[in-house]
Amino acid sequence: MLNEFWATASATYKTLVFGAMGLIAVGIILTIIGNTSHNQGLAVTSLFVIGLGLVLHVVARVVRGQQVRKSLKK
Template sequence: MLNDFWETAPAGYKYAVFAGMGLTFIGIVIIVLGAVTTTPAMTYIGLPLIGVGLLAHMASLGLRGRNIRKEMKAAEKRSAEKEALKHRKA
């Protein structure tokens, strides 16, 4: 059980992480382009993209936490069952 989390992560987590990174990157690029071309409208277009990207990252953290809690609960259950079998044999 020494796998890297990314190998065992659910697909929803991976999609949320990449969507968050992509939207944040696009928002930053639009803001930089707006600043270079002195177009304030582009800055206002880029800000919501960054916000949605950050929300996607927060959602991915929630998905990851839920998956880890589920795996920990399953591991505790297996451990308890193993202990119960050990005590029955003794």
């Protein structure tokens, strides 16, 4: 089972991971735009977007951990 980690992952986990990666990518792009245009508000907002992406990634890890634990008990 552990050899096929991504293949055995649920759709919920995959959605959470891709959503987290998307938010982090958007946050990085906003950081670059905010800093190159000297827009302090946009640069600070981008940090919250990156933080939300990181929190979503942690939630995905918890979901996956619970799924693996449940499948190992069977």
